Amino acid sequence: MxxxxxxxxxxxxxxxxxxxxxxxxxxxxxxxxxxxxxxxxxxxxxxxxxxxxxxxxxxxxxxxxxxxxxxxxxxxxxxxxxxxxxxxxxxxxxxxxxxxxxxxxxxxxxxxxxxxxxxxxxxxxxxxxxxxxxxxxxxxxFMNEHPFLFQSLLGKPVRLLRFREMQRGAGAAGWLPLLRAMLRKLLFLGRDRLTIVLPDGERLAGSVAVVTMPEPDGQPALTVEVARPRHAVSRIRQSWRWFRGRLSDDPEAASATAERLVAMGRTRSLRFSLDGEMMLAPIPLRFRLRPDxxxxxxxxxxx
The missing domain is CATH 3.40.50.10330 (Probable inorganic polyphosphate/atp-NAD kinase; domain 1)
Structure with a gap:
């Protein structure tokens, strides 16, 4: 320097x-x-x-x-x-x-x-x-050793990110594969589950989890929101609220704040994204916040 x-x-x-x-x-x-x-x-x-x-x-x-x-x-x-x-x-x-x-x-x-x-x-x-x-x-x-600046998404909907890459530069027609994939994911729920373990031992179980960084001048803690839809309609509603940054407002979603947390799943590995980039890693996924x-x-x- x-x-x-x-x-x-x-x-x-x-x-x-x-x-x-x-x-x-x-x-x-x-x-x-x-x-x-x-x-x-x-x-x-x-x-x-x-x-x-x-x-x-x-x-x-x-x-x-x-x-x-x-x-x-x-x-x-x-x-x-x-x-x-x-x-x-x-x-x-x-x-x-x-x-x-x-x-x-x-x-x-x-x-x-x-x-x-x-x-x-x-x-x-x-x-x-x-x-x-x-x-x-x-x-x-940080998710294990990988940093992120805004948000991490965990669960099968992360697969939709590859359709986002496909549509880049393709105009309105490029969004059609993404919309079709979104509808399939939203209407057919499947049985995949994941669990978020907080430092005090509390567990939040659901189908999708979102881990978001604090605002630059906010309290130094990660916010985790877990989607727990009961049927296709509630899944569409929760997806829309997540898109608007309001998932925690949904009565069927759970949320918490913590400086660190662990994500577990039913399989040996979990799909997740870091600031929009799709990844796959073996469980457990360990999240932590590093100020400054x-x-x-x-x-x-x-x-």
Whole structure:
């Protein structure tokens, strides 16, 4: 890390000085870049106007691993990560391991992590909200050794995420396979169950569980919501409430908060997602919260 990092009393983390060295790592397959090839140069211009000095420009068509290598070899004070929630999670994993400061920019299908930081959905407008200034620690959730920044979904509906990948760039017609798959999952309940074990030994059993990170300035605890539908109608209702972030309001759902929890299932492995990326791992799945695990550049409030 270069000398642009200077400790300042009274702030959560080190401060970046004017002219701070930066690099941008972008998901070249993100829909925003595919639709607008001139977006990345405009984003970089916004950062330079904001007082940053671009020290390297990794090609967006390169893999994330190669872009990260090129960026960090230049010893920037901050790396701007541009992409959806899954890309930001992947960049956060690298940043935590190497002690790199990140700045997050929206650029994918889902941008809920950036929305929680108060950033606009437009990437250039979001870039304009950054200035060399204070950094802060951001809480990160971990499933075993895998980090996540927003949410983890557990259970068979995670399979639907592969249909989301299929529809990208396909327009309205691309959503048809996803809608058909959703209806099959919602109308035919099956018998698959999972159990969430809380630190005090309480158990929450259901068909699907959602583990959500706290707000950036919220209480340091994970929120777990477990769907327990009795029939197809209640499953559709709970799915809609989960989509709106209101699953815990459903009378047939259970919820709790904890700094750590364990997920078990009837099979040897469980399907789950971390910030939209589908995975499979043997049980038990151990979730925990690590406050201030990731150092990020704080965006300035809107005028």
């Amino acid at each position: 270069s000398a642009m990092l200077q400790e300042r009393a009274g702030l959560p983390g080190p401060a970046l000085l004017a002219g701070a060295r930066c690099a941008v790592v972008a998901n070249g397959s993100a829909g925003t870049l595919q639709r607008d090839p001139g977006l990345l140069p405009r984003l970089e211009e916004a950062l330079e106007r904001a007082g940053f000095s671009l020290v390297v420009r990794p090609p967006p068509e390169a893999s994330l691993d190669e872009q990260w290598r090129l960026a960090t070899e230049a010893s920037p004070d901050v790396v701007f990560a541009f992409g959806g929630d899954g890309t930001l999670r992947a960049m956060a994993e690298r940043a935590i391991a190497e002690g790199v400061t990140l700045a997050l920019l929206p650029g994918g299908t889902m941008n809920r992590v950036c929305a929680r930081l108060g950033l606009p959905q437009d990437p250039v407008a979001a870039a304009a909200r950054y200035r060399p200034g204070r950094t802060r620690g951001l809480a990160v959730g 695990a990731l150092t990020i550049l704080d965006p300035v409030p809107p005028p």
